[in-house]
Amino acid sequence: MPTRRAFVIGYPVKHSRSPLIHNFWLKKYDIDGSYIKLEVLPEKLGEFLVEMQGHGYCGGNVTLPHKEKVYSACVFTTAMAQKVGAVNTLWLENGHICGDNTDVTGFLANLDAEAPGWDVDCSSAAVIGAGGAARAILVGLAERNIAEVKILNRSADRMQALVEEARNWGFRKVSGRLLDDKPGVLSGEALLVNTTSLGMVGQPRLTIDLGGLRERAVVSDIIYAPLETELLADARARGHRISSGLGMLLHQAAPGFERWFGVRPVVSEELREFIIEDLRRAQS
Numbered sequence: 001m002p003t004r005r006a007f008v009i010g011y012p013v014k015h016s017r018s019p020l021i022h023n024f025w026l027k028k029y030d031i032d033g034s035y036i037k038l039e040v041l042p043e044k045l046g047e048f049l050v051e052m053q054g055h056g057y058c059g060g061n062v063t064l065p066h067k068e069k070v071y072s073a074c075v076f077t078t079a080m081a082q083k084v085g086a087v088n089t090l091w092l093e094n095g096h097i098c099g100d101n102t103d104v105t106g107f108l109a110n111l112d113a114e115a116p117g118w119d120v121d122c123s124s125a126a127v128i129g130a131g132g133a134a135r136a137i138l139v140g141l142a143e144r145n146i147a148e149v150k151i152l153n154r155s156a157d158r159m160q161a162l163v164e165e166a167r168n169w170g171f172r173k174v175s176g177r178l179l180d181d182k183p184g185v186l187s188g189e190a191l192l193v194n195t196t197s198l199g200m201v202g203q204p205r206l207t208i209d210l211g212g213l214r215e216r217a218v219v220s221d222i223i224y225a226p227l228e229t230e231l232l233a234d235a236r237a238r239g240h241r242i243s244s245g246l247g248m249l250l251h252q253a254a255p256g257f258e259r260w261f262g263v264r265p266v267v268s269e270e271l272r273e274f275i276i277e278d279l280r281r282a283q284s
């Protein structure tokens with residue numbers, strides 16, 4: 001049995017690319033470890049967390065729908081996990097469950113890499129969605145001192161709840177509005193981020209009028225299948241810089257790998273190509 005064993009838990013989890021990423025790095029750095037995906041039903045999560053050490057695991061990633069429940073089960077959480085109220089990376093310390101949220105740093109690291117200088121002169125941003133990923137991205141925007149944010153969402157109650165919460169995160173202004181495709185929904189933002197599943201393979205496309213964005217605005221989509229959503233293709237055609245979800249996925253994985261296996265891995269072009277190849281195979 002490998003010395004260090006890690007996992008990704010979720011329900012469903014079969015679509016997860018995390019095992020491909022971590023096993024790529026395990027091979028690359030010649031580490032005696034393993035990383036597997038485990039489907040854990042919501043009603044079995046508590047049992048899994050109690051038993052994971054006995055099964056020889058040192059930690060793992062957490063995906064939908066478990067991120068908030070694992071956060072509540074942690075004895076120690078990082079400041080980032082506390083801000084988001086959810087955990088996507090856990091590990092054991094003296095038998096205690098500890099948790100971090102690396103979606104925030106993954107999102108920021110990717111945007112820095114794909115659209116360098118995006119936050120220079122970015123006084124206002126719009127975020128589409130009001131779920132867990134939107135929370136993480138808003139925490140990231142607060143970290144970078146973006147002054148104004150607008151939250152656009154399909155359902156009013158979830159949007160309003162997130163607007164109220166984000167008002168405590170240091171923004172100068174937080175507004176919300178229902179997501180629709182009418183002109184004028186955007187007005188002078190320098191960054192637009194889609195955090196909904198709209199545009200993902202098998203889902204309807206996201207339709208939004210990009211006309212109100214600033215001329216040099218950056219458009220980001222955290223979806224990575226397809227690699228370039230129709231939203232990103234439209235934004236590219238309008239001359240905007242774009243950033244896709246694959247980089248976020250790769251960058252959020254690195255801190256967990258370092259915790260479990262002791263090496264800070266590099267998000268290389270080789271890894272990127274390896275995952276793109278798998279995504280293409282899955283779509284063909």
Ligand SMILES: NC(=O)c1ccc[n+]([C@@H]2O[C@H](COP(=O)([O-])OP(=O)(O)OC[C@H]3O[C@@H](n4cnc5c(N)ncnc54)[C@H](OP(=O)(O)O)[C@@H]3O)[C@@H](O)[C@H]2O)c1
Nearest residue numbers: 129130131132133134154155158195196197222245248249
């Ligand atoms: N690239 C990465 O590393 C990364 C990391 C984390 C998440 N993600 C992706 O981000 C997406 C969202 O994750 P999450 O954790 O935020 O999920 P979530 O908490 O379930 O939130 C889903 C969001 O999408 C909206 N939505 C879903 N279906 C919609 C539809 N048909 N029309 C309009 N809005 C719709 C929901 O709106 P309502 O509030 O109206 O329901 C909500 O705002 C997922 O696709 C996930 O794979 C990517």
